[in-house]
Amino acid sequence: MTSQLAHDRSTTSTSEEDILRQIEQAVLDHRLPPGTKLKEVQLAELFGVKRGKIRKVLTRLANSRLVVQMPNRGASVAKPSAEEGRDLFATRRAIESAIIETLVVRHDQNIINQLRELLESEQQAYQQGNNKHALALSVDFHRQLAILAGNTVMQEFLNDIIRRTPLVILTHLGSDTDNRCRNQEHEAIVDAIADGDAGKAIEIMNQHLLHIENQIDDKPEIEQPNLATLLLSQ
Amino acid sequence: MTSQLAHDRSTTSTSEEDILRQIEQAVLDHRLPPGTKLKEVQLAELFGVKRGKIRKVLTRLANSRLVVQMPNRGASVAKPSAEEGRDLFATRRAIESAIIETLVVRHDQNIINQLRELLESEQQAYQQGNNKHALALSVDFHRQLAILAGNTVMQEFLNDIIRRTPLVILTHLGSDTDNRCRNQEHEAIVDAIADGDAGKAIEIMNQHLLHIENQIDDKPEIEQPNLATLLLSQ
DNA sequence: TTCATTAATATTGTTAACAATATATTTATT
DNA sequence: AATAAATATATTGTTAACAATATTAATGAA
Structure with missing residues (x-):
């Protein structure tokens, strides 16, 4: 009788890194809304590890401001x-x-090619109505720009910001508002980069980000949801 | 009989935050060179705390890439x-x-005034030959710009970089090379900001940073020093 | 009922003892 | 002496038991 739990306690020895990633991913996927209480024993049982490991993970998450x-x-x-x-x-x-x-x-033409490939997958996902996947690919687009630029510190920092972004969106943007990246803007950015027009590419990127940024405003509270369901759904 | 240790075990209950700051400060002051081994028991005794607390501090330092x-x-x-x-x-x-x-x-004129005050202290410290203090104030200048700009995320990120910088300098710049900020460049930056000339201020800042950046190059190894002496000196 | 007080429970925080691993020392062998 | 193997020591990693605190439930008085 297999449980719906994400982890099989008997075979998998869940590492600290794994748990960290899973929680980060849950936040990224909007499955863990801001304010959700993270109880140590509950998480320990959920992931089949000792409380100490959870404790360390929570500290690390707090360091990156994902958790308070x-x-x-x-x-x-x-x-x-x-x-x-x-x-x-x-x-x-x-x-x-x-x-x-x-x-x-x-x-580098190689860079442009890689970016165009990513754009295509993104567009396909949208056309196929697979919004979840499209959103993931859209995030990947921004991450990939950083990777191709080759600056590891910028990669770190951008990742840091990307991880925290869902919490901002859920807290301060209506869930109905259009918060996702527009594929056509991504395309325009790549075109400008291919043209060697940094100014234009940056301008589009800024508009792209300001589009969301300008929607940020204080919002009323939301109630406390159930932890296990959220973390393990899907 | 008072020991030379930084902490008085009987009165002070050294907090995690304290220990973290002290180690960060030691790195900033070039008292803890890159590669120095950080043994848990040794640190625990040094700070008069249990090993568990040191463990947590080390994890946090590793998260911010100050420690491996x-x-x-x-x-x-x-x-x-x-x-x-x-x-x-x-x-x-x-x-x-x-x-x-x-x-x-x-x-904001208020901002300019505050910056000019800081410049003055910095200059005084240099003139009085108090290089250690001057260096600290020079770092403060950069930090203060971030604080006055009012963006907490930029503050975080800049602090992150500043904390890691001494390790880069000690590892990849000759200790003889001129790595400190030049007060006159700081002054020129403030002047440009006061003039409302962002382009010029940014240009100077970039030169200011590139001056050090361009000196970075691979360097031979250095040997392992003694922990207690380094941490507790001064 | 409503509020305050007390007790019960749940949750986080700390510690010491132990286990696992790595490093240093000793011993043995050539 | 030089190398390898075995032993001893040092260091990090994990755990379970307990302590401290916070939260919830129960009780009692107005």
Whole structure:
């Protein structure tokens, strides 16, 4: 009798890294909304590990601001303020601009080809109505720009921001609002990079990000959901 | 009989935050060179805390790349590669440019006054030959720009870079080379900001940073020093 | 009922003992 | 002496038991 749990306690020895990634992914997929309480024993049982390991994971998540820890009161998924949200996006614009600048300087046809491939998959996913996958590929597009630029620190920082972004969107944007990246804008960015026009590419990228950024505003509270369901769904 | 140790075990209950800051400061002050082994028991005794607390601190330091942890082989102060060093500086240029941009847009006389005060202290310290203090104030200048710009994420990221910078300098720049910030360049940056000339301010800042960045190159090894002496000196 | 007080439970925090691994030392062999 | 093997020591990793705190439930008085 197989359980619906993500992990098979008997065969898999779930590593700290695994757990970290799974929680990060759950946040990225909007399965772990801001404010969700993260209880140690519950997580330990869920992942089939000892409490100590969970403890360490929570500390690491807190270091990257994905989780907030309060002394004696445990950890919960962070609920960034509107201001923090705007700051994240402003910083992101700065970093992604620098990434584009680097890419244009390199002027490598191989890079352009790789990006166009990614664009195609993204477009396909949208056309096939697979929104979840399309969203993932859209995030990948931004990450891939950073990877191709070859600056590991920018990669780290951009990842940091990307991980925190869903929390901003869920907290400060209506779930109905159009928060996803537009494929055609991604395409225009690649075109500009291919043309060697860094200024244009950066301009489009900034508009692209400002489109979301400008929707950030303080929003009312949301209620506390069930942990296990959220983490393990799908 | 008072020991020379930084902490008085009987009165002070050294917090995790304290220990973290002290180690970070030791790195910033070039008292903890890259590669230094950080043994848990030794640190625990040094700070008068249990090993568990040290363990957590080391994990947090590893998260911010100040320390490297190898399974079963403990932690040591990170020794960033030359490439990582260059990446750090390139990212720093992007972030500090954005910070200046923000400051210029704000166009606040109060900001200019605060910066000029800081410049004065910095200059005084140099003139008085207090190089250690001058260096600290020079770092403060960059940090203060970020604080005045008011973007907490940029502050975080810049701090992250600043903390890692000494390791790059010690690993990849000759200790004889002129690595410190030049006060007159700081002054020129403030002047340009006061003039509302973001482009000029950014240009100077970039030169300012590139001056160090361009000196980064692979360097031979250095030997393993004594931990206690380094951490507790001064 | 409503509020405050107390007790019960749940949750996080700390520790010491032990296990696992790595490093250093000793011993043996050529 | 030089190398390898065996032993001893040092160091990190894990755990279970307990302590401290917070949260919830129960009780009692107005």
